[in-house]
Amino acid sequence: MKVLQTPVRFYPFIGGVEQYVYYISKELAKYDDCDVTVICANEPNNVSKEQYNDINIIRLKYFGKIANTNITLSLPNVLYNEDFDIIHTHIPTPWSSDWSNIITRIKNKPLVVTYHNDIIGTGVANTIANIYNKTALKFLLNKADKIIITQDDYIQSPHLQNYKDKIVTIPNGVDTTLFKPQNTKRQKHQIFFLSVLDKFHKYKGLDYLLRALVNVKVTIPDIKLIVGGKGELLEYYQEKVEEMGLKDNVEFKGFLEDEEVINYYATSELFILPSISSLQEGFGIVVLEALACQTPVISTNIVGVADDVINTNSGIIVPPKDVDALADAIIEILSNPELREKMGYAGRKLVQEKYEWKKIAHEIHSLYEELL
CATH class of the missing domain: 3.40.50.2000 (Glycogen Phosphorylase B;)
Known part of the structure; x- marks a missing residue:
């Protein structure tokens, strides 16, 4: 199976969604039947294409940000021309998730959404977030074949109430071979x-x-x-x-x-x-x-x-x-x-x-x- 992951950014950018996508992609790439490609903005890395831990990475030039989302104008064309079986995208990252939605509709392919948390803001950003939640987010969640939440409580989100039949809880994880006790002394206090x-x-x-x-x-x-x-x-x-x-x-x-x-x-x-x-x-x-x-x-x-x-x-x-x-x-x-x-x-x-x-x-x- 050819899987596309579409976070807005990717490793070595540090953030919760980026960590999540990195580790599941790293583990999925170990399966003989699974080919994983991540398409993201080229922040902070300027290399356009590379492979890391058997993950294919395509980094796209971006033209500024709206809120915390990099705007990659080439994303629609790149997604459309990729050979894939399934797209796994992520909320709260509009643009990458919205184009993933559109391209899977055009190509009649499955779409998986991990709903990490609600999209909110303050001031003008909150107004924009409310408009998005009432329009594009609904369009995205209607298309999604499965919606992953990382904790049971998140099913209470007002934006997920109409989609309970396709929601599944799969928690976040940790690599205990990497994150483990060290032979070093704890520093007092x-x-x-x-x-x-x-x-x-x-x-x-x-x-x-x-x-x-x-x-x-x-x-x-x-x-x-x-x-x-x-x-x-x-x-x-x-x-x-x-x-x-x-x-x-x-x-x-x-x-x-x-x-x-x-x-x-x-x-x-x-x-x-x-x-x-x-x-x-x-x-x-x-x-x-x-x-x-x-x-x-x-x-x-x-x-x-x-x-x-x-x-x-x-x-x-x-x-x-x-x-x-x-x-x-x-x-x-x-x-x-x-x-x-x-x-x-x-x-x-x-x-x-x-x-x-x-x-x-x-x-x-x-x-x-x-x-x-």
């Missing part, structure tokens, strides 16, 4: 946060983590937050850190390669993802990666793995935007080495049993076979 630092990812909750850190510092003066990721708001966050008196407690590391990310997971005593928007937070793959590295986590009850974190006691789940609860959870875990060790083992066991990418890809491969 070091915590880790990882995200793109732009306005579209403010829902990851870094503002609230910094506010919580002010409270934590009273009890743990040498608390150290490592922030991985870059974006247009980097300077904004650096200024906030100065204003809040946290200059000695926060380090911004910019873009991190996989090896560096794994190192910070493995050398930190705690990973934190304090997401604040259930409409925008699709799952939280970084939580799984941290757990796979045997690192306890703190997150909020809107991430896809929250219930499993609670049930396995592999971290602490707090309400979104609750700065006091977040600070208390950080202090509780950092002050208890025995608790950290138990949580770490429980988290690693959880991802090995339920969230291996190999298992996730097998479910998606079976779904493709069913449609074909």
Whole structure:
């Protein structure tokens, strides 16, 4: 089977959708009967065609962005001229998903949509998002042969209510052969946060983590937050850190390669993802990666793995935007080495049993076979 994946961007661009597409494509390419091609914008890589981990990658020139979507004018023609059996596209990325919809209709081919989260915005962007949701999104979901959601709760999205008969839940995953404990020492009182630092990812909750850190510092003066990721708001966050008196407690590391990310997971005593928007937070793959590295986590009850974190006691789940609860959870875990060790083992066991990418890809491969 010839599969086209159409994210707006792709590895080495770092983001939740990009990670998802990379890992399922990498695993699907291992099947003898599966040929995987990713068509995306050439951000950040300018190479037009390449192969990586047996994934064929076609990168298209883009002409600016609308919201967080690269506009690749050649996409319709490239999709139409590709020989494929099925297209797997992704929401919230209009343009690439919409053209995938149109081309599969023209060629009478199956379309799979992974619905990662709702499309929303603020101000004018929110008005545009509402118009899109009432028009093009409906057109896309009507055509889709299968709609994948990564957590059961997302079926409550108002945009999915008419499509429950073709929705299936397949969670995100993690590569436990790559993300694993390292033979390195944990740095005392070091915590880790990882995200793109732009306005579209403010829902990851870094503002609230910094506010919580002010409270934590009273009890743990040498608390150290490592922030991985870059974006247009980097300077904004650096200024906030100065204003809040946290200059000695926060380090911004910019873009991190996989090896560096794994190192910070493995050398930190705690990973934190304090997401604040259930409409925008699709799952939280970084939580799984941290757990796979045997690192306890703190997150909020809107991430896809929250219930499993609670049930396995592999971290602490707090309400979104609750700065006091977040600070208390950080202090509780950092002050208890025995608790950290138990949580770490429980988290690693959880991802090995339920969230291996190999298992996730097998479910998606079976779904493709069913449609074909």
